[in-house]
Amino acid sequence: MARKPLSFDPIDAAARQWTARGWEDATAGMVAVTSVMRLQQLMLSQVDTALKPFGLTFARYELLMLLSFSRTGSLPLRVIGDRLQVHATSVTNLVDKLEEQGLISRRQHPQDRRATLAELTDAGNDVAQQATKALNTDVFADLGLGERDLTQLAAIGRRFRRVAGDFS
Amino acid sequence: MARKPLSFDPIDAAARQWTARGWEDATAGMVAVTSVMRLQQLMLSQVDTALKPFGLTFARYELLMLLSFSRTGSLPLRVIGDRLQVHATSVTNLVDKLEEQGLISRRQHPQDRRATLAELTDAGNDVAQQATKALNTDVFADLGLGERDLTQLAAIGRRFRRVAGDFS
DNA sequence: TCGATTTGATCGGACGTCCTACTATATGAC
DNA sequence: GTCATATAGTAGGACGTCCGATCAAATCGA
Numbered sequence: 001m002a003r004k005p006l007s008f009d010p011i012d013a014a015a016r017q018w019t020a021r022g023w024e025d026a027t028a029g030m031v032a033v034t035s036v037m038r039l040q041q042l043m044l045s046q047v048d049t050a051l052k053p054f055g056l057t058f059a060r061y062e063l064l065m066l067l068s069f070s071r072t073g074s075l076p077l078r079v080i081g082d083r084l085q086v087h088a089t090s091v092t093n094l095v096d097k098l099e100e101q102g103l104i105s106r107r108q109h110p111q112d113r114r115a116t117l118a119e120l121t122d123a124g125n126d127v128a129q130q131a132t133k134a135l136n137t138d139v140f141a142d143l144g145l146g147e148r149d150l151t152q153l154a155a156i157g158r159r160f161r162r163v164a165g166d167f168s
Numbered sequence: 169m170a171r172k173p174l175s176f177d178p179i180d181a182a183a184r185q186w187t188a189r190g191w192e193d194a195t196a197g198m199v200a201v202t203s204v205m206r207l208q209q210l211m212l213s214q215v216d217t218a219l220k221p222f223g224l225t226f227a228r229y230e231l232l233m234l235l236s237f238s239r240t241g242s243l244p245l246r247v248i249g250d251r252l253q254v255h256a257t258s259v260t261n262l263v264d265k266l267e268e269q270g271l272i273s274r275r276q277h278p279q280d281r282r283a284t285l286a287e288l289t290d291a292g293n294d295v296a297q298q299a300t301k302a303l304n305t306d307v308f309a310d311l312g313l314g315e316r317d318l319t320q321l322a323a324i325g326r327r328f329r330r331v332a333g334d335f336s
Numbered sequence: 337t338c339g340a341t342t343t344g345a346t347c348g349g350a351c352g353t354c355c356t357a358c359t360a361t362a363t364g365a366c
Numbered sequence: 367g368t369c370a371t372a373t374a375g376t377a378g379g380a381c382g383t384c385c386g387a388t389c390a391a392a393t394c395g396a
Contacts, residue, residue, distance in 0.1 A: 028318040029308030035325030040208035140197030144331035150196040157203030163312035
């Protein structure tokens, strides 16, 4: 798990290069983007590790939870893609895998014959609940950041997502 | 490019579900992780779009810039992996592609016969400089976040990366 | 009503990431 | 000096993401 830490902050090193070359008006943006890239990598790694015993990845877990939050335990693939903010082909891919695992099943949409519903199976529901428990205690409940950092991170993220057109 | 925005914030919706089910001690962490995932997706998309005219992705661009910042324009693959915080196989993969594009070349390490150096070519250096210009003006200089948000994001990211063991 | 357009889902391909396994070389211990 | 261990890089495979193209079904417009 643990690779040996560097003796310096690589992003800070990049920032110094940026400034030294006269790109100071872009330095803050470069640092922000690079930081988010690394944060995602680290967080995803922690999450996937916690999910591994259940045969899940974060992407599959999110799909499962989305279904478990829905009224009927089923949603059209199109809606899943919208909510999860991923491409339609990614949804097809995830649904294929989860269906192989027996955690969801595909059904015909009653009205629209083009559409397909993904429906949670009993096994899928069980796994989702257990995985949530593990994820909450092993990762989400203690990320290593203070309450204040978490709040600010959420707020900044929300602003960026709104500006980027995720929601209005 | 623009998918139609949702009428609500999907992460906020998830947060309400979390709290409603009594997982409030994990809600803030879940929101932080999910936000970072989405931020990364959005930022990477913007960056890759800006880089596309140069035949580059962000991963390849970072490798190029790392070399351009080095004294000799060349680094052992191992060092590249450490700095970029990616797996050795990812480095091999990136170096393969960049070498095919003629932007870098592989060389023998003078001392260690196991090791390989990646060296920037003249073409690689040119592309890196042009790509940086585009990236700085098109993306980094105006992310859509305020100065304050950028600073806080960098600070929070730095704390998390340190706790996660990236550097000391 | 009937043709044109849009929409839902899938296939094939590219990309970057990780992991395990493997080879070759270097280093350390005795 | 020799053997055991650690390190550098690569091969093969899995995963999730995206894009472009495709096909069928729904919807819109004249």
